[in-house]
Amino acid sequence: xxxxxxxxxxxxxxxxxxxxxxxxxLQQSAIDIAILFVGxxxxxVIFALVDPSRFAYLNSANITVALQNIPLLGIPALGVxxxxxxxxxxxxxxxxxxxxxxxxxxxxxxxxNQWLAVLVGLIAGTxxxxxxxxxxxxxxxxxxxxxxxxxxxxxxATLFYHGASSxxxxxxxxxxxxxxxxxxxxxxxxxxxxxxxxxxxxxxxxHRIGNHVFASGGGPAAANATGVNVxxxxxxxxxxxxxxxxxxxxLAAASVGNIAPASADSLALNAIAACVVGGLLLTGGKGTVxxxxxxxxxxxxxxxxxxxxxxxxxxLSAFVGALIIAxxxxxxxxxxxxx
Amino acid sequence: MTSIEINEVTNVSSKAEMTAGAxxxxxxxxxxxxxxxxxxEICKRYGQIDVLTNVSFTVNKAEVIGLLGDNGxxxxxxxxxxxxxxxxxxxxxxWDGKPVQFNSRxxxxxxxxxxxxxxxxxxxxxxxxxxxxxxxxxxNRFGFMDLRQMREIAAEVLKTIVAIEGIDxxxxxVGSLSxxxxxxxxxxxxxxxxxxxxVLDEPTSALAVRATEALFDYxxxxxxxxxxSILVTHDLYDAYRICDRFVVMSRGRTILKxxxxxxxxxxxxxxVSRG
Numbered sequence: 001x002x003x004x005x006x007x008x009x010x011x012x013x014x015x016x017x018x019x020x021x022x023x024x025x026l027q028q029s030a031i032d033i034a035i036l037f038v039g040x041x042x043x044x045v046i047f048a049l050v051d052p053s054r055f056a057y058l059n060s061a062n063i064t065v066a067l068q069n070i071p072l073l074g075i076p077a078l079g080v081x082x083x084x085x086x087x088x089x090x091x092x093x094x095x096x097x098x099x100x101x102x103x104x105x106x107x108x109x110x111x112x113n114q115w116l117a118v119l120v121g122l123i124a125g126t127x128x129x130x131x132x133x134x135x136x137x138x139x140x141x142x143x144x145x146x147x148x149x150x151x152x153x154x155x156x157a158t159l160f161y162h163g164a165s166s167x168x169x170x171x172x173x174x175x176x177x178x179x180x181x182x183x184x185x186x187x188x189x190x191x192x193x194x195x196x197x198x199x200x201x202x203x204x205x206x207h208r209i210g211n212h213v214f215a216s217g218g219g220p221a222a223a224n225a226t227g228v229n230v231x232x233x234x235x236x237x238x239x240x241x242x243x244x245x246x247x248x249x250x251l252a253a254a255s256v257g258n259i260a261p262a263s264a265d266s267l268a269l270n271a272i273a274a275c276v277v278g279g280l281l282l283t284g285g286k287g288t289v290x291x292x293x294x295x296x297x298x299x300x301x302x303x304x305x306x307x308x309x310x311x312x313x314x315x316l317s318a319f320v321g322a323l324i325i326a327x328x329x330x331x332x333x334x335x336x337x338x339x
Numbered sequence: 340m341t342s343i344e345i346n347e348v349t350n351v352s353s354k355a356e357m358t359a360g361a362x363x364x365x366x367x368x369x370x371x372x373x374x375x376x377x378x379x380e381i382c383k384r385y386g387q388i389d390v391l392t393n394v395s396f397t398v399n400k401a402e403v404i405g406l407l408g409d410n411g412x413x414x415x416x417x418x419x420x421x422x423x424x425x426x427x428x429x430x431x432x433x434w435d436g437k438p439v440q441f442n443s444r445x446x447x448x449x450x451x452x453x454x455x456x457x458x459x460x461x462x463x464x465x466x467x468x469x470x471x472x473x474x475x476x477x478x479n480r481f482g483f484m485d486l487r488q489m490r491e492i493a494a495e496v497l498k499t500i501v502a503i504e505g506i507d508x509x510x511x512x513v514g515s516l517s518x519x520x521x522x523x524x525x526x527x528x529x530x531x532x533x534x535x536x537x538v539l540d541e542p543t544s545a546l547a548v549r550a551t552e553a554l555f556d557y558x559x560x561x562x563x564x565x566x567x568s569i570l571v572t573h574d575l576y577d578a579y580r581i582c583d584r585f586v587v588m589s590r591g592r593t594i595l596k597x598x599x600x601x602x603x604x605x606x607x608x609x610x611v612s613r614g
Binding site for chain 1: 463482
C-alpha cells in the first residue's frame with residue numbers, strides 16, 4: 001500500500017528510499033521464479049542422492065544431455081522473449097530455425113567454406129526476422145497474424161530450397177569444436193547460451209535500447225510521445241529474434257548431425273511457454289533475461305524428471321502444459337499480493 | 340516548499356542536463372525582448388470541421404500564459420500544434436524571432452518545448468526512474484545507462500517536487516501509482532527536463548490540493564529563472580492565481596487576449612462560459 005509521506009522530508013529518509021528501492025527492484029527481478037527453480041533443483045538433487053538407481057538426475061550423461069538440449073530452446077527463447085517484451089510475437093521462429101540451418105547444411109555440403117556458410121545462415125535468419133518486422137510494422141497488422149502467415153511461407157521456402165528430405169550437417173575442425181565440442185565438462189551450446197544471455201541482459205536491462213524495448217512494449221503511445229522510436233526498436237527486436245532462431249538451428253544441426261524439415265514445428269510455442277514461465281507478459285513491457293533462461297530450464301527439467309521416473313512419454317506434454325498454467329497462476333497470485 | 344529545496348533540485352537538474360547532453364536553459368535563448376513563441380494565424384481543419392481558425396498569440400520570455408476555454412474550444416489541438424504532434428494547415432510558428440516548423444515532437448523538444456499531456460505519457464510496466472528518463476536516458480558513450488544516477492536524480496526530483504504525493508522510491512512501478520501520483524511523475528519529468536517552454540495540458544486535474552500548490556510554486560520559480568509556461572486548464576481560479584496573461588478560446592478562435600491587470604476572474608468566467 002502507498003502510505004502518505006510527510007510534506008517535509010529529511011535527509012535521513014534517503015536510507016528509507018534506497019531500502020524500499022532495493023525491495024522494488026527485487027520484486028521486478030526474476031527472484032520469485034529463481035527461488036522456485038533453486039528449490040526444485042535442491043529437491044531433485046536430494047532425491048537423486050537418496051535413490052540414485054531409480055532417479056539418475058546427477059548422472060553425468062543426464063547433465064550433459066540437459067546442457068546440450070536446453071540451449072536449443074533457450075537461445076531462440078531469448079529472441080522470442082525480447083520480442084515479447086517489445087510487444088510482438090514471432091510464431092515463425094521454428095520455420096526460421098529450420099530454414100537457416102538447412103541453408104548452412106546445404107551450402108556446406110555443396111562445398112562452400114563452412115565459416116562462410118554459417119555467416120550466410122545467420123544473415124538469412126536475421127533477414128527473415130526483419131522481414132517479419134517490416135510486414136508487421138509497415139502494414140500495421142498484429143505480428144501474431146504476420147508470423148502465422150510467414151510461418152507457412154518460411155516452411156515452404158525450406159521445401160523449395162531443399163525439399164522434404166533431411167540434410168546432414170557435419171562441420172569440421174575448429175567450427176565443429178565451437179558448435180559441438182565440450183569446454184571441460186560443459187557442451188558448447190551451453191556456453192553459447194550463457195554468452196548470448198549475458199549479451200541480452202546487457203542490451204535489454206542495462207542499455208538504453210533495452211529501455212526503449214520495454215517502453216515500446218509497455219506503452220507504445222507514451223514511448224512515441226517521449227521521443228522513443230518505437231518502429232525502429234521493434235524492428236531491432238524482430239531482427240534479434242531471427243538471429244537467435246538461426247543460432248539455435250545451427251547449434252541443433254551440428255549437435256544432431258542432420259536437419260529434418262519438420263523437426264521444429266513446436267519451437268515457437270515452446271519458446272513462448274518458456275518466456276511465460278519466466279515471468280514475461282503476453283501483453284509486453286515486462287520480463288527479465290534471467291526469467292527467460294530459467295523458463296527454458298524449467299520446461300526441460302519437468303520433462304527430464306518425468307522421463308527419469310519412467311513416466312510414459314506421451315504424458316509429458318500434459319505436465320508441460322500444467323507447468324505453463326501453474327506458472328501463470330503463480331505470477332497472478334504474486335502480483336495481486338503486491339500493490 | 341522552501342527555497343533551499345528548490346535550489347537543490349536546480350543543481351541536480353543542471354548536472355543531469357550536462358551529463359545527458361541536453362540543450363540549454365531558457366536564459367540561453369536569444370534576447371529578452373523578442374517573444375519566445377509567436378503563433379500567427381494558425382488554422383487547422385479536420386474534414387469539414389474548423390478546429391482552429393486564425394489563432395494568433397505570443398508567449399514572452401519568463402511568463403505563464405493561461406490558455407482557457409470550454410470543451411471543444413480547440414485547446415488540445417493547439418497544444419498538439421505547439422508540441423509538434425499536429426501540423427497546422429495554415430499559419431506560422433515563430434520561435435525566438437525565427438520561423439520554425441514543428442514537424443514532430445522531437446523537433447519541438449530540440450527547440451526546448453516540453454509538454455505534459457492529459458494522458459501523461461507514462462508506461463505502467465516500467466519504474467518511475469525509467470519513465471522519467473524514457474527516451475532521454477543518462478548513458479555513457481556506448482549507450483549503457485547509468486541506472487544509479489538516473490535513480491538518484493529521480494529520487495531527488497520526487498523528494499522535492501512531489502514528495503507530498505507519497506511516492507517512496509523511484510524504483511516503484513508506475514502501474515502501482517494512483518492517478519494523481521502518475522501525473523506528479525509526469526510533472527516531475529517535465530520539470531526536470533525544463534527547457535524554454537513548458538506546456539501543461541490540464542496538469543492539475545488529478546492532483547491533490549497540496550500537490551497543485553507545489554506545482555504552482557515550481558512554475559513561479561521556473562518563471563523567475565526565465566522559463567515560460569502555457570497552462571491549459573478548466574479551472575479559472577487556478578489559472579487566475581498563477582498566470583500572467585490569458586488567452587481565451589471558443590470554437591477554434593481566440594476571443595480574449597488580456598494581461599492579468601486588464602481582466603478579472605469574472606470576465607474570464609463570462610468569456611469561457613458564454614464563448
